[in-house]
Amino acid sequence: MTVANAELSGAVLPRSFFARPAVEVAPELLGLWLWHGRTAVRIVEVEAYEPDDPASHSFIGPRPRTRSMFGPPGHLYVYRSYGVHWCANVVCDAPGVGSAVLLRAGEPMVGASLMAQRRAPASALRQLCSGPGKLCSALAIDATQDGVDLCRPGGSPRLSAPVGIDPGRGPTGWVPNPTDVIRTTRIGISKAIDQPWRWLLTGSPHVSRRAAQG
DNA sequence: CGAATGATGGTCT
DNA sequence: GACCATCATTCGT
Numbered sequence: 398m399t400v401a402n403a404e405l406s407g408a409v410l411p412r413s414f415f416a417r418p419a420v421e422v423a424p425e426l427l428g429l430w431l432w433h434g435r436t437a438v439r440i441v442e443v444e445a446y447e448p449d450d451p452a453s454h455s456f457i458g459p460r461p462r463t464r465s466m467f468g469p470p471g472h473l474y475v476y477r478s479y480g481v482h483w484c485a486n487v488v489c490d491a492p493g494v495g496s497a498v499l500l501r502a503g504e505p506m507v508g509a510s511l512m513a514q515r516r517a518p519a520s521a522l523r524q525l526c527s528g529p530g531k532l533c534s535a536l537a538i539d540a541t542q543d544g545v546d547l548c549r550p551g552g553s554p555r556l557s558a559p560v561g562i563d564p565g566r567g568p569t570g571w572v573p574n575p576t577d578v579i580r581t582t583r584i585g586i587s588k589a590i591d592q593p594w595r596w597l598l599t600g601s602p603h604v605s606r607r608a609a610q611g
Numbered sequence: 612c613g614a615a616t617g618a619t620g621g622t623c624t
Numbered sequence: 625g626a627c628c629a630t631c632a633t634t635c636g637t
Contacts, residue, residue, distance in 0.1 A: 444629070452629070462622070479630050480620030486629090499629060519632090530630045585629055605630095 407557035412548050415470035419445035419489040419496040424580070424596040426487065426498055426556075428573045431547075433536040433554040436512050438503025438526050441601040444583045444594055446486070448495040451588035455495025465544040467495050473554065475533070475543040482530030483539045487547060487556070501529045501584070501595070503536075504603040512536070528605040573598075579608045 407430060415422055423445040430437050446453035454476065459467045466474040466488055474486040474497050490496035503526040505512055512525045512535035519525060526532040533539065538554060547556045579597045582590060584606060597604045 446629075454629075457623085460622080476629085477619095477621065479618080479628065481618060482630050484629065501629085528630070534631095583629075587628080 407560050407562065409548050409550050409552075409555055409557050410471070412469070412471045415487065415489050415548075416491060417489060419447055419498045420594055422487070422489045423498045423594065424578050425572050426500075427578055427596060427598050428559060430506060430557045430559065431500065431503060431536065431554060432507075432557060433538055433542070434508075436508035436536055437506045438512075438532065438536065439506050439559075440500060440502075441504050441598040442500075442502035442604045443596050444499040444501055446497050446499060446594075450592065452583065452586040452590075452592075453495065453497075455497070459495070463495070466497050467493055468544060469546075471546060471548040471556075473538075473542050473545045473547055475538060475540055477540070478530060483533035484529040485533050485538050485542070499529060500532055502527050502597075502601075502603055502605045503532050504601065505535070523602045527603055581608050 423443045426440050426443050429440050431440060448455050450456060454463045455466050462476060465472055468488060469492050470489050472488045474488050475483055478484045485500045486497035488497050505522055505525050513520050515537060516525050516535050525535045542554055545554060547554060549555060577599050579599050580593050581595045582593055583595045597608055
């Protein structure tokens with residue numbers, strides 16, 4: 398990594414940040430950076446999935462595929478979607494609970510040209526990471542990263558706070574301004590469709606689908 | 612702009 | 625054999 402990128406990388410979050418239900422962690426992930434190798438995005442859209450949630454992969458209990466979802470918080474849970482795409486979650490709450498936040502979209506911050514290369518023929522900035530499958534493709538995240546610890550300084554992939562923000566400050570760490578966040582129902586599921594467990598950064602052109610006009 | 616659809620593979624019934 | 629936490633493309637308005 399270049400010196401400039403190292404300075405941009407910010408500080409990782411304490412594991413305690415993730416040791417809460419996904420519905421609490423999810424909105425606070427907005428604005429954080431997800432790094433993998435020489436590429437990084439700012440998270441602009443997330444969804445929470447909980448253990449008593451019929452839409453969650455954890456609903457039926459641990460399976461080989463969902464093993465990491467029941468592991469320690471702050472780790473990655475990666476699964477294959479529709480046999481074609483990869484989707485990445487941040488594991489939350491205590492080990493064994495089965496709570497996670499799906500990373501649905503990001504804004505390219507570092508290595509946009511490399512991400513465009515991986516996403517070819519797509520090239521427009523706002524198309525590179527505007528969906529959970531696109532995000533993993535752009536960041537080159539696949540089954541290899543399933544279970545990886547996102548809290549390791551210098552690790553890859555890893556989550557970090559914006560530059561200049563101390564993620565260890567305050568009771569829950571980094572918290573975005575509430576007026577910067579929009580809350581909606583989740584997308585692309587058939588069960589528990591009324592739970593308002595999707596959050597977006599207000600006005601971001603990098604989300605998978607804009608929120609309905611108020 | 613929106614609706615419809617095929618690709619493609621693992622998991623569950 | 626059905627069902628997907630999706631995406632890119634095609635076709636219709």
